[in-house]
Amino acid sequence: MPRSTKDILAGLIFIGFGLAFAAGATAYDIGDPVRMGPGFFPLVIGVLLAILGGVIAATRSADEEPITAPPWRAAGLILGGIVVFGLTVRGLGLLPAIFLTALLTGLASRLTSPIGALLLAAALTVISVAIFVVALSLRLPLVGPWIRI
């Protein structure tokens, strides 16, 4: 039976995760069935996952649909936006973090111009603060220590 690239890749991912967790589990005490150590359960599940990954890679029939290209630029901007939020929310505070994340993710759309993204980011910052800080009284500093000096 012909195999599809999708199944082989999916199988390999599952094998990779399964083996990684199983190998990691051997670093902990495996124990015995009466007193199982912390390594026992992940070891068993990891091995099972690797086996299933092998089955998927080896036996599933062909899938005629080709894999479409991922939206690299959009993905980079969105994931970058999320990481930037994590990097700045403590130092710069909530306001700048929201603005930067909204700006980057806004740019991810090809239909949004840079000026449009700026406006969107400003609007989203105001809306987020209104919802989370004013309406739901979330206690997070709006401006962080990096700015206050």
Add this chain to the structure above:
Amino acid sequence: MELVDNLALGLTTALSPENLFWCFVGVCLGTLVGVLPGIGPTATIAMLLPITFSFEPVTALIMLAGIYYGAQYGGSTTAILINLPGETSSAVTAIDGHEMARMGRAGPALATAAIGSFFAGTVGTLVLVLFAPALASVALGFGSAEFFSLVVLGLIASTALARGSTVAALAMILLGILFGTVGQDLYTATPRFTLGNRELYSGINFVSVAVGMFGVAEILRNLEDERGRNIVVRSVSNLLLTKEDLRRIAAPILRGTALGSALGALPGAGHVLASFASYTLEKRVSKEPKTFGHGAIEGVAGPESANNAAAQTSFIPLLTLGLPGHPVMALMAGAFIIHGITPGPSVIKDEPALFWGLVVSMWIGNLLLVLLNLPLIGVWVRLLKVPYRLLFPAIVVFACIGTYSINQNVFDVYAIAVFGVLGYVLVKLGAEPAPLLLGFVLGPLLEQHMRRALIISHGDPTTFLTRPVSLALLIVAAIALVLAVLPSIRRRREVIFREEPT
């Protein structure tokens, strides 16, 4: 009568101004995300979970539940009016509902959906009231061996009923279970798979997993092929049904409600499967099956009733056994846990106001939805014109703020990106994210009960087979597994899910 007392307690809880207000907010939000394609109830509930932190537990659950069943309503509105199902379960409604709209009968189609949904929601709630306490009292007698087998059954059944490859779904469950083992071991406090990060001692945050896999991954998929939406909205006039219409929808509504109530309580696809199964059933029993696909009102009445009934009864496994049947219920389980309540058989006894308040609020919420949806249809449709390019940045920003606010832990924010990428890659390779989330939530429970059962039995693994209830559950799980892998059943499932857009 005890039942009357309980319902009275539920009514006072659900009708308190605060709870009523948040129930209203919940169903409004639910309708909104149901109407908007590209964001579903799973991602919404995951994002809003953190902000319900400061609420009373019952208020939080009432609102989150409202989002879930509200989304079922909203999805059918857009399915009928613009042939764009906001939710997978309303994809079937679009087949005949949109045909009716094209023939100028959008009003009756919407009214049918509303009547069917409300009736089914009422019956579904009643089923919950009647069966949940009985099931919970049975489950109270369960030991660790029984719970282990129950979780195994729940996980396997969820793959049997889900769409796509069964083997891939099983693999996703195992992967979810493995992610669930990250953090300190319950018995020895040994930190596992933390790679030296203190932030991971308490485990991977499950809001990050849910928002990443259901929110960010979905956005990435939508941006693969970005086009402006061009929407033609049919005008709605005359919501009244004729006598002939009423006669035609009565039986499909009853059948859909029965089917939905039964299927909803099973772990797995729940409301999605229910609406597809109901459509198939109506087509089979109809005297004129040829009219299906060409604006048959039965094809709207049945599935709409089925999916709403299922939305209500899918709370049964969660509230009685602590076993979430699908991702939204897994999030509800998370909501319980955040508020320090373990979902399971003891909830009804220990937190009667919460249980009955939630149940009664679902009925009130359904009533609100009818009142809200029919007169305000124009407003919801106008919201559809909000372009996606404005919508997805808002989703990302809200997800970041919400997740960060739980523990003020930036690690949780990075985890969103990681699970977003993983979810996107796996979906592209044909593995649905839902089983992973279930495995992630149920994995720790599985390990805990397995280890406890083996300690009690002094390491004798036959304990799972010698206790009759545990054995019975495992046998059912084995049958479900065999059936799911059998080719003939798989083919039939593919037929049921064929018309569903991914």
